[in-house]
Amino acid sequence: MTGSAIELVGVDKSFGSVHAVRGISLAIARGSITGIVGENGAGKSTLMSVLYGLYRADAGEIRVDGKPVQITSPRDAIAHGIGMVHQHFMLIDSFTVLENLVLGAEGGLLLAGGMAAARAELARLAREYDLAVDPEARIADLSVGEQQRVEILKVLFRGARILILDEPSAVLTPQETDRLFRILATLRERGVTVVLITHKLREIMAVTDHVFVMRQGQVVAERRTKETDTHELAELMIGRKVRLKLDKAALQQGAPLLSATGIGLVDARGLPLLQDITLELHAGEIVGIAGVSGNGQSELLQVLSGIRPPSRGAVRVGGLEVDANYPTDPAEMRERGVAHVPEDRLREGIVAPFQAAETSILGYQDKPPFSRNYLLDNGVVGRYCAGLMEQFDVRPRAPTLRSSNFSGGNQQKLVLGREMVREPKVLLVGQPTRGVDIGAIEFIHRELVKARDRGCAVLVVSVELDEILSLADRILVMFAGRIVGEVEAARADEGAIGLMMAGAS
Amino acid sequence: MSPSRKPLPAWADLALVPLINIALAFITIGIIVWLIGDDPFQALKLLVIGAVGSLDAIGYTLYYATNFIFTGLAVAVAFHAGLFNIGGEGQAYIGGLGCGLVILAFDKVLPAWAMVPLGIVAAALFGAAWAAVPAWLQAWRGSHIVITTIMMNFVASALMVYMMVNVLIAPGSMTPQSRGFAPSGQLPALMGPTLNYSIVLALACCVLVWIFLWHTPWGFALRAMGHNRAAAIYAGTNLKRMTMVAICLSGALAGLVATNELMGVQHRLLLDFQAGYGFAGIAVALMGRNHPLGVVLAALLFGALQQGGAELAFDMPDITRETVVTIQGLVILFSGALEHLPRPWLQTLFSWRSR
Numbered sequence: 001m002t003g004s005a006i007e008l009v010g011v012d013k014s015f016g017s018v019h020a021v022r023g024i025s026l027a028i029a030r031g032s033i034t035g036i037v038g039e040n041g042a043g044k045s046t047l048m049s050v051l052y053g054l055y056r057a058d059a060g061e062i063r064v065d066g067k068p069v070q071i072t073s074p075r076d077a078i079a080h081g082i083g084m085v086h087q088h089f090m091l092i093d094s095f096t097v098l099e100n101l102v103l104g105a106e107g108g109l110l111l112a113g114g115m116a117a118a119r120a121e122l123a124r125l126a127r128e129y130d131l132a133v134d135p136e137a138r139i140a141d142l143s144v145g146e147q148q149r150v151e152i153l154k155v156l157f158r159g160a161r162i163l164i165l166d167e168p169s170a171v172l173t174p175q176e177t178d179r180l181f182r183i184l185a186t187l188r189e190r191g192v193t194v195v196l197i198t199h200k201l202r203e204i205m206a207v208t209d210h211v212f213v214m215r216q217g218q219v220v221a222e223r224r225t226k227e228t229d230t231h232e233l234a235e236l237m238i239g240r241k242v243r244l245k246l247d248k249a250a251l252q253q254g255a256p257l258l259s260a261t262g263i264g265l266v267d268a269r270g271l272p273l274l275q276d277i278t279l280e281l282h283a284g285e286i287v288g289i290a291g292v293s294g295n296g297q298s299e300l301l302q303v304l305s306g307i308r309p310p311s312r313g314a315v316r317v318g319g320l321e322v323d324a325n326y327p328t329d330p331a332e333m334r335e336r337g338v339a340h341v342p343e344d345r346l347r348e349g350i351v352a353p354f355q356a357a358e359t360s361i362l363g364y365q366d367k368p369p370f371s372r373n374y375l376l377d378n379g380v381v382g383r384y385c386a387g388l389m390e391q392f393d394v395r396p397r398a399p400t401l402r403s404s405n406f407s408g409g410n411q412q413k414l415v416l417g418r419e420m421v422r423e424p425k426v427l428l429v430g431q432p433t434r435g436v437d438i439g440a441i442e443f444i445h446r447e448l449v450k451a452r453d454r455g456c457a458v459l460v461v462s463v464e465l466d467e468i469l470s471l472a473d474r475i476l477v478m479f480a481g482r483i484v485g486e487v488e489a490a491r492a493d494e495g496a497i498g499l500m501m502a503g504a505s
Numbered sequence: 506m507s508p509s510r511k512p513l514p515a516w517a518d519l520a521l522v523p524l525i526n527i528a529l530a531f532i533t534i535g536i537i538v539w540l541i542g543d544d545p546f547q548a549l550k551l552l553v554i555g556a557v558g559s560l561d562a563i564g565y566t567l568y569y570a571t572n573f574i575f576t577g578l579a580v581a582v583a584f585h586a587g588l589f590n591i592g593g594e595g596q597a598y599i600g601g602l603g604c605g606l607v608i609l610a611f612d613k614v615l616p617a618w619a620m621v622p623l624g625i626v627a628a629a630l631f632g633a634a635w636a637a638v639p640a641w642l643q644a645w646r647g648s649h650i651v652i653t654t655i656m657m658n659f660v661a662s663a664l665m666v667y668m669m670v671n672v673l674i675a676p677g678s679m680t681p682q683s684r685g686f687a688p689s690g691q692l693p694a695l696m697g698p699t700l701n702y703s704i705v706l707a708l709a710c711c712v713l714v715w716i717f718l719w720h721t722p723w724g725f726a727l728r729a730m731g732h733n734r735a736a737a738i739y740a741g742t743n744l745k746r747m748t749m750v751a752i753c754l755s756g757a758l759a760g761l762v763a764t765n766e767l768m769g770v771q772h773r774l775l776l777d778f779q780a781g782y783g784f785a786g787i788a789v790a791l792m793g794r795n796h797p798l799g800v801v802l803a804a805l806l807f808g809a810l811q812q813g814g815a816e817l818a819f820d821m822p823d824i825t826r827e828t829v830v831t832i833q834g835l836v837i838l839f840s841g842a843l844e845h846l847p848r849p850w851l852q853t854l855f856s857w858r859s860r
Contacts, residue, residue, distance in 0.1 A: 305739075306741075307738055307739060329741050329743065330738070330739055330740065330741035331740070331741025331742075332741070333741075334741065340739070342739055347733070347735050347736070348733075348735045348736050348738075348739040349736065349739065350733075350736065351728075351729050351732045351733045351736050352732065352733065353732050354728075354729070354732065358725065361725075362729065362736060362739075362740045363739065363740035363741055365722040365725045365726060365740070366722035366726075370722075371721075371722045374721055374722075375716075375720050375721055376719075376720050376721055376722055376724075376725060378719075378720065
């Protein structure tokens with residue numbers, strides 16, 4: 001097959017003063033898998049949202065199969081055979097696969113006719129693309145990988161011949177990711193055009209034919225995947241050379257600073273979220289917790305940081321023993337030298353409408369020097385925040401700016417700075433680099449290693465296995481609320497960890 | 506919704522949006538007056554003269570504004586905590602009960618320098634206590650504060666009728682009101698027959714609320730809870746306790762309406778002295794952007810409408826009391842319920858201009 005499925009000519013898009021996409025022209029070959037890589041904020045999602053009709057371009061033209069088209073809504077995009085699989089699934093958990101498929105394309109007054117037609121079409125699609133899913137299964141009962149397959153089927157069901165996937169592997173285990181890639185290859189064989197948006201270079205190398213590299217709203221390079229490598233792509237993405245490997249001094253493990261024994265946690269219905277978790281954090285080490293999102297890591301962080309009391313077991317830190325009968329709160333844990341960088345900074349770590357200066361003392365607001373004689377000293381807080389911004393390279397250096405107006409990476413540096421600057425004994429970090437661009441990732445990783453070298457006990461929870469592998473001295477793998485394996489980082493084998501993450505061992 | 510809209514600059518948010526809202530309200534009011542068959546400009550003139558045309562008029566306007574400041578602040582404080590206190594009406598009423606009980610008990614024996622502060626504290630404490638019930642239900646039982654505060658208004662009303670008719674009624678009186686307060690339980694007048702020193706108390710409350718919200722660690726935690734409960738938990742704030750603090754403070758402010766109405770003007774305890782101020786406080790807070798300064802400005806507008814409207818009804822026979830209520834309702838509608846109406850247009854305008 002030859003020719004372009006999609007051509008973008010001079011597409012331009014601004015949000016106020018932010019020029020997100022700057023006159024991009026590119027052509028995506030029919031029946032190929034094309035990757036689009038770039039840092040967060042490089043404009044890849046904006047570009048694809050323009051293509052899918054979520055945003056309207058300020059200038060430029062979109063051509064599908066060589067013909068100029070107007071795409072002003074997702075409905076137009078679907079009509080032109082363009083479908084999108086979002087990072088966050090758009091499925092109704094309590095509906096079956098078939099019901100989700102039919103949703104929005106019910107066809108007629110009565111459901112029965114549409115359902116029967118859909119069932120037949122689903123069987124055909126499953127055969128043609130080797131995408132078997134039980135049509136009667138409830139979404140809630142499916143694994144994340146299977147749910148993603150339903151999303152893909154949904155798009156194909158609506159007649160898409162061009163498939164856009166936005167960071168599809170973010171929620172998958174390595175094994176599920178491999179399965180996804182086999183599906184994408186099958187789709188390509190059947191003539192479907194696939195566009196893969198990702199920041200994971202390994203995936204680009206593994207599955208694409210072509211790759212476009214975006215930086216600051218522009219396409220800075222186009223490569224045939226065969227003719228490039230991860231190092232070149234990484235350099236193109238950030239515009240300079242990066243170390244993907246982290247230099248770390250040899251491990252100087254000290255005394256245990258925090259220990260948890262037999263931690264269990266149940267939810268409101270009595271279902272177990274955490275079971276029998278025992279771990280120790282020593283001074284001067286980074287312990288990494290690997291696992292697919294949603295296997296109890298968030299709950300573990302909540303228990304260790306004092307947000308939720310454990311239902312069973314005890315946490316000991318700084319002479320304090322916390323269990324179900326003697327719960328604590330995050331303020332007391334902070335007193336004992338436990339700092340916590342939450343997983344979801346927007347939900348927990350910052351208060352969006354607060355000024356950066358206010359966010360920079362969240363949790364420490366009643367401590368001197370911020371608070372004296374029951375009054376907040378806003379002058380001290382402002383100067384403190386300015387210093388923090390300098391030390392942790394938060395840009396722009398504007399303590400009075402609303403917290404939500406900073407980019408993800410800079411919000412994360414602000415939160416990280418807030419928790420690290422007091423040199424805590426124990427540092428709990430959830431998803432240190434989620435939604436953070438490569439330049440900031442390097443910085444954050446170096447700061448975490450610095451804390452470790454200073455004698456801090458660091459616990460890093462991340463769904464990015466690469467991150468765990470490069471940061472941690474010791475790796476614990478979580479699955480279904482349990483710790484299912486422990487490996488020394490030096491002897492870590494990615495395949496074996498992947499299997500543990502999937503609960504295979 | 507175009508995704509390119511950005512938040513408005515602060516000055517537009519604080520000044521332009523309310524001004525446009527008021528302008529829209531007055532245009533609508535003008536059309537209604539015109540439909541009734543009167544001259545809208547004449548009506549506006551009468552309204553303005555009635556509100557600020559003489560020292561007496563200004564005194565009345567400020568007297569009404571004092572009530573609106575108390576109830577507006579009450580709603581604003583709760584709002585910063587992410588809680589909607591609809592119970593200002595009942596809290597003001599019970600605040601009045603507390604104020605009245607204390608003064609009736611001690612006004613014969615205590616001098617003014619002791620009686621007046623005691624009356625003020627009683628009004629605040631009773632208002633806070635009345636608010637503590639829904640606050641407790643919200644914090645520990647999860648009962649929605651909007652529902653419980655509304656219901657407490659009815660309970661307050663029933664309780665007051667019982668108290669006034671059966672307990673506190675002055676001997677020999679045919680109307681359900683208490684005996685008059687002795688001079689030691691009265692706030693001195695400032696200007697005209699109604700304006701009294703409670704306006705100073707109201708302004709002091711504005712300053713105190715401002716200091717509390719933006720210059721103390723508790724205010725910080727309260728606002729953090731209002732914007733983002735998860736972040737407040739993460740920060741170590743006890744949300745139950747903070748809910749109690751916010752709502753009780755809100756109730757105390759509402760309770761202070763009694764200092765103006767009872768200690769300042771009526772000089773006795775009676776029924777329905779608080780009528781409408783509690784609910785109007787919601788609109789005042791909304792219009793004032795929940796900021797003490799904004800609350801003062803909005804309270805002045807509402808006070809002027811209240812006073813000017815009364816004069817208008819008096820001077821223009823076609824415009825009845827009900828029409829005046831309609832006018833006030835439209836201002837509340839445009840500045841409260843339809844508060845966000847011009848915002849998208851302005852956002853489009855601003856983002857278009859800054860391109």
